[in-house]
Amino acid sequence: MAHVEDRWMRKKRGPDGKVEYDAKGKPVLERHPERYGRGKRWRLRYYVDGSERNESFVRKADADNRKDEVAADLLRGTYIDPNAGKVTFFKQAEEVVENRTLDPASRVKMRERLATHVYPVIGSAELGMLSRRPSLIQKVVKSMESGGLAPKTIEVIMAHVRLVFSVAIDDELIVKNPVKSSTVKLPKVVSKKLTPWTEDQLFGVADVLPERYQATVDAGSGLGLRQGEIFGFGPDDVDWLRGVAHVRRQLKLLKGGPLVFAPPKGGKPRDVPLAESVKVALSEHMRRFEPVEATLPWVKEDGKPTKVRLFFSNTLGRQVHPGTFLKVWHRALVDAGVVPKLAAGEKRDLVHREHGMHMLRHYFASVLLTEGESPKAVADWLGHSDGGVLLLRTYAHLMPKSEERMRMVIDGALRRRGSLSDGPDTAHGLIG
Known part of the structure; x- marks a missing residue:
């Protein structure tokens, strides 16, 4: 049982030690000599698993409300000790x-x-x-x-x-x-419609990149790889006969600077069909730039050393550092006319940041969806784990719409209503 007691007042007792009552038969109260005016006045006392618990309140109404709440929670078995919080x-x-x-x-x-x-x-x-x-x-x-x-x-x-x-x-x-709680309101996120690169922009950037990096454009736009996945991608990840690219890892830059190999984003490897043009581009790249062996920790700085042959390397014959490559990429964006050249001391603004290597991935998705490919399949190839929900939010405005097919579908459905059976003019009557 739970009950609320007044910590400031107590029942008055006579010389014989017995409680005194007023004319209405109610106990006479007097100030407690030690507690009156100190701390919170009302105390709720109750038992949980044989142990007494108590909570103090300034107002009696709050103590009574908490009493009802505790009693209900104990009955439902959902009671939580307030001290735990x-x-x-x-x-x-x-x-x-x-x-x-x-x-x-x-x-x-x-x-x-x-x-x-x-x-x-x-x-x-x-x-x-x-x-x-x-x-x-x-x-x-x-x-x-x-x-x-x-x-x-x-x-x-x-x-x-x-x-x-x-x-x-x-x-x-x-x-x-x-x-x-409905009290907590977050600022509204206004989604900006994605504008994928044109072919001219894509090919323009590829043409002005240093030769050893030009095939990164083919890997990104032809396989939908993220930047880290491109630089963690190697010839042993390709099934050349079947035409399949196995996306097994990414090259990742940890806080503080160390590079590691890690699983693709989301932790799930995936397979992507390898188009003939991408296969040729990667083969030609290997002919001109021999794959490099890199040994890096797996996932964390002290992780298991992992040796991988990589398609792409820097001029020193080592794995590509994302921070260093960023300068190369931005120079190519300027040279290709995708973004304006920065003045001395000027920092990259939103326009410049929007044209990172992820634009290659956007190009991959937009081309496939525009041509009517299944959003579920594209989501799988991109490594989305939501079955295409994010994909549809991002690229829905790019997907093809067939006005004529829509008319045929609606006509077929409404004819079953029987409106046309009464004569040729009845259908017009529906809208007249």
Whole structure:
């Protein structure tokens, strides 16, 4: 049983030690000599698994509401000890980051985002208190908006915060996830329509790249590979007879500079059909630039050394460093007229950043979808794990539309309504 008691007042007792009553038969109350005016006045006491628990409140109404809540939770078997939520957000978040199945680079990035944008606002606050006050979570969002973060970046960071609270619920530390409250509003992400490169842009960039890198354009636009996958791709990953490219790894740059080999994004290898033109381009590239052997750690800096033959190498005969290649790529974009030349001291703006190597991947997807290829198949070749949902959001405006087919389908469906059986004029009557 749960009951609420008044910590400030007590029943008055007479000289004989018995409780005194007023004319209405109610106990006479007097101030408690030690507790009156100190701390919260109302205390809820109840038992869980034979042990007494208590919570204090300023208002009696709050204590009574909590009493009803506790009684209902105990009845349903969903009771959670309020003391469990005294863990700080920082402590819980760090445990989540440490125990989450992530590659080292993603772990570093997640911790970095939380430390920079979330911990300064709510890091020292207790989970229990935060779960009851979604307005404090909105404060985190407002802080990031004020700091100039893009809506998409805020969305990613708040996904981390949501995860921390979700794990806390699973661990029975709190009951509710405050990020899911209607009080918490994220800035609207306005999706910009993707404009793939034209053939002239694609071939123009390929033509002005140094010869040893020109086949990267064929690998990206012909196989849909990401930048890291291109530089982690080798001749032993190709089934030349069957015409299949096995995407097994990527070359990844970890925080702080070390290079490692790692699984493709999402951790899942995939097979991509190898078009004859891409096969020829890779074969010609190997004839002119012999594949190089590279030995790098697997996934993390102290990971197992992994030896791989690579298609692409730098002028020193080593694996390509993404940071160094970025300068080569940007020079090619300027020379091909895709982006304007930067003035001395000028930093790359959004226009320049939008034309990274991922434009090759976009070209691959857009060509296939425009020609009517199945979105599910394209998603598989790109390595999307959502069955094509992201693909459709990104490329739907590029997919072919058949107005004549649409008319035929609708006509066929509406004829079954029987409207045409009454005569040739009835169909016109439907719209007249």
